[in-house]
Amino acid sequence: MNKPPRAFFSPLASGAPAPMRELPVTLERMIHFVPAHNAKLRSRVPDMAKQVDVILANLEDAIPADAKDAARAGAVEMGKSFDFASAGVGYWSRINALNSPWHLDDVTTLVGEIGDKLDVIMVPKVEGPWDIHYMDQLLALLEAKHGVKRPIMLHAILETAQGVANVEAIAGASPRMHGICLGPADLAASRKMKTTRVGGGHPGYRVLSDANADGGERASAQQDLWHYTFAKMVDACVMHGLKPMYGPFGDFDDEAACEQQFRNAYLMGCVGAWTLHPSQIAIAKRVFTPAVDEVKLAMRMIEAMPDGTGVALVDGKMLDDATWKQAKVIVDLARLVAAREPEMARAYGL
C-alpha cells in the first residue's frame, strides 16, 4: 500500500532535511567506478573528475572481503579530500547489500563522515519497495543525527528476478529515489541464465530464419538478451520521474560491443552507464552525448513548429506535436551538455 500523497514528502525523522520534490538537473552520462580501497586510484580522483560526470566509490562486489573496511575509509577520504561539488562532478558510493555484514557500517560511516558531500547511495540487489523504505528511514535518522542539510538520494541496482518483478514499486517507493540501473551480472545469476558475461549479447541467443527449400544456409541474427528488462526498467523510472541507466560492461577489450550495449541503452531512454575502466569513459561520453547532426535536425524541427502544435515537413518527413516532443528531448539534453562543455555548445550552435 502507498503512503497518502501528503505524507509522501514528509521528512521521516525529526530534524531530517525535507525530501526533494524534483531531481537535480545534472548530466550523468557515466558513473565512473573507483575501487575505494585502492590508494593509487584514489589519488587520481582529481584527474578523473576532469573527464567524467560522476565518480563512485565502490564498496560492494569487486572489493575483497578483507578490504571492505579500507574501502569504506577510502570512500570517506575521497569525499573529504576532493571538492566534487565545486568541480561540478557527482559523488556517489555503492554500498554493500542490505543483508551483508558490512552494510550497516557502510551507511552509518558514510552519512556520519561525509553526509553533506555524498549525492547518491547506490543500493545493490534491491528486491522490492521494502528495501527502499528501510534505507529511507535509516538515512532520515542518520541525516537528522549528523545535521545533514540535503537528502542523500538512492539509486537502486536491478539485479535480481524479484527486483525486476517489483521494479515499478521500487521506483515509486520514496522521494529519495534518483534512478535505477541494470545489473546484468547478478541478474543473470539470479535468473539462472546460462552466461558468464557481464552485460552485452551472447552468440547463442539468436533467431533463425525458416529452412530454405534448397537446403541453403539459413540466416540467423543475435538478439538482445536485455531488451525486456530495459524496457520494463525505463518505463518504471520515467513513470516516477527517475533516471534509468545501464550498468557494467565487463569485456574491456571489446570496445565495439561496449559501445553497442551503451547505445541500445541510450536509444531506449537511459541517461548513462557505468564505466569500470578508463577506456570506457570516452565510449560513454560519445554515446550519451547527442550527436551534432542529430541536435541540429532536432532544432530545425522545433523551429518548424514554434508553438509545438500543428504539422510540418522537414527534409520531406512529417512532424507533428509528438515529433516536436521527441526533438525537444534531444535539444534539452544538448543544452545540458552545452552548459558543461563549451566546445559542444559551439558545435551545436547553442
Ligand SMILES: CC(=O)SCCNC(=O)CCNC(=O)[C@H](O)C(C)(C)COP(=O)(O)OP(=O)(O)OC[C@H]1O[C@@H](n2cnc3c(N)ncnc32)[C@H](O)[C@@H]1OP(=O)(O)O
Ligand atoms: C558486476 C559489477 O558489480 S561491475 C562493478 C564492480 N567492478 C569494478 O568496479 C571494477 C573496476 N575496475 C577495476 O577495478 C580495474 O579496472 C580492474 C582491476 C578490473 C583492471 O585494472 P588493471 O588490471 O589495472 O587494468 P589495466 O592495466 O588495463 O589499467 C590501465 C590503467 O588504468 C587504471 N585503471 C583501471 N581501472 C581503473 C578505474 N576504474 N578507474 C581509474 N583508473 C583505472 C589502472 O590503474 C592502470 O593505470 P596504470 O597504467 O597507471 O597502472
Ligand SMILES: O=CC(=O)O
Ligand atoms: O552489479 C552489477 C551487476 O551486473 O551485477
Ligand SMILES: [Mg+2]
Ligand atoms: Mg551486482
